[in-house]
Amino acid sequence: MVFVMLTTTGWTAVHRPEGGTPLRAAALSAWSQARIGGRPVPPADASARTVARFFDGLDGAQRARLADGYPLVVGNLDGVPAATRYRANRLGLEQAGLVEAARGRDVALAPADRLTATRRAHRFASLAEPGRQILAFDPTGGGLVAEVFGDLDRARRVSVVVPGVDTDAITFERTQRRFTAPVGMAESLYGAQRAAAPDSRTAVIAWAGYSAPAGVGVDAATGRMAFEGAVRLKSLTTALPGDSTVALFCHSYGSVVCGVAAHELPRRVTDVVVAGSPGMRASNVAGLRASARIWATRDEGDWIADVPHLEFGGLGHGADPVSAEFGARLLSSAMARTHTGYFEPGTDSVDNFAKIGTGAFGSVVCATGDDACRDGISGAETAGRA
DSSP: OHHHHHHHTTOOOOOOOOOOOSHHHHHHHHHTTOEETTEEOOOTTOOHHHHHHHHHTSOHHHHHHHHHHSHHHHTTOTTSOHHHHHHHHHHHHHHHHHHHHHHHTOTTSOHHHHHHHHHHHHHHHHHTSTTOEEEEEEOSTTOEEEEEEEOTTTOSEEEEEEOOSSOSTGGGSOSTTGGGSHHHHHHHHHHHHHHHOTTOOEEEEEEEOSOOOSSSSHHHHSSHHHHHHHHHHHHHHHHOSTTOEEEEEEETHHHHHHHHHGGGSOTTEEEEEEESOSOOSBSSHHHHTOSSEEEEEOOTTOGGGGSOOOOBTTBSOBSOTTSTTTOOEEBOOTTOOSTTOTTSTTOHHHHHHHHHHHTOGGGOOBTTSSSGGGTTOOHHHHHOOO
C-alpha cells in the first residue's frame, strides 16, 4: 500500500546510469604510496583532525606539491586548508575536462554518452575558471562538487546549501532556471546576506557533496543516499576552518540528509533550515536529537505537500516538518512559488534564510504572522551579526 501511494504521488523508479572517469580511483592508488618530507601522507579516509594536523606541519611549497601532484585527493580531503583545496580542484577539473572532451569525440561510445561527456567537459571548464573557489570535486559517477562564496577562512558565520534530487556535476549550475541549482541558490543566499548585513563576515557553500537520487524515484523515497550523505555533511561541518558558526539550508531530499545527520552534527551547527521537505526521518524535533534550532518552510503551491509523510518498511521519510506536531520554527516563504522557488531573490524564504545566516533572528518573518518562530531566542543571539 505504501509503495502504491508513493508511486501515485510521483515517487516512481528512475535509473541514472553511472558515468564519469576512473581518474579518482587512480589518484587514490597513487596517494596511498605518497610521501613528502620523508613522511607518508595520511590515508584518504583519515579524520579531518588528522588531515589538518598533517597539513599544519607542512610549508606552503609542500602543500602546493601535494595539491599539484594529487589534485583529486587533496581537493577532497576535509581538513586541508581551503586555499590548497581550491588550487587542487582547479587542476583536477582541468584533468577531468580533458578526459571528458576526448570521450565526447570517441565514436566508439553511444551518441548519448558522447553528449553527456561533452556536457561534463563544458561544466568542468566553467568550474575551473579563475576566481572560482571549488572546495570539493570528484568526477566519479555523476560527480560531486562544492563551491564557496565569500572568504571561508575569515567568516564568522558559514551557510551551507544542501540540495535535493537530480543534483550532480552537470546540474550543479544552470543558465536557465538559475536559482533551482546549487550555485544559483548559494549566490542568491550570499547576495541576500550581503544586502541584509553588509559588514557581516559570512560565507556560503553550495554543497553537492553527496550522491543525490535521480528524479523522484525509489532512491528518493528511501534513506540510503541520505545516510551516506549525512556522513559527508558531518565531516564537512566539522572540518570548516576557524570557529565559525554554521547554518544548514536543506532543500527537498537535502532535508532528509540534514535530518539523518542532525544528531551527529558538531555544536557549531546552530541552525538547520528545511524547505520543501518530504520529511527528516523523525517524528518531531525532539526525535532529531539535534543541538541546533530547527526551522521549516513550505510554499502553498509546493507539490511535496502531497507526498505521504510517513515511513514504513524503509519507504518514506516520516512526519511533515511544517506540521504543528513536528515542532519546528515555521518560516514564511511568501512569493516562493512551487517546489523550486525558495532561493529566488525577493522571496520571503531567501530573505529569512539570509537573516538566519547572519544571525538577525529578530527580523525573521514567521509563517504564522506573529513572533512564534522567534520564541526562546535570546537577545544576544538576535543581535549577533559579527
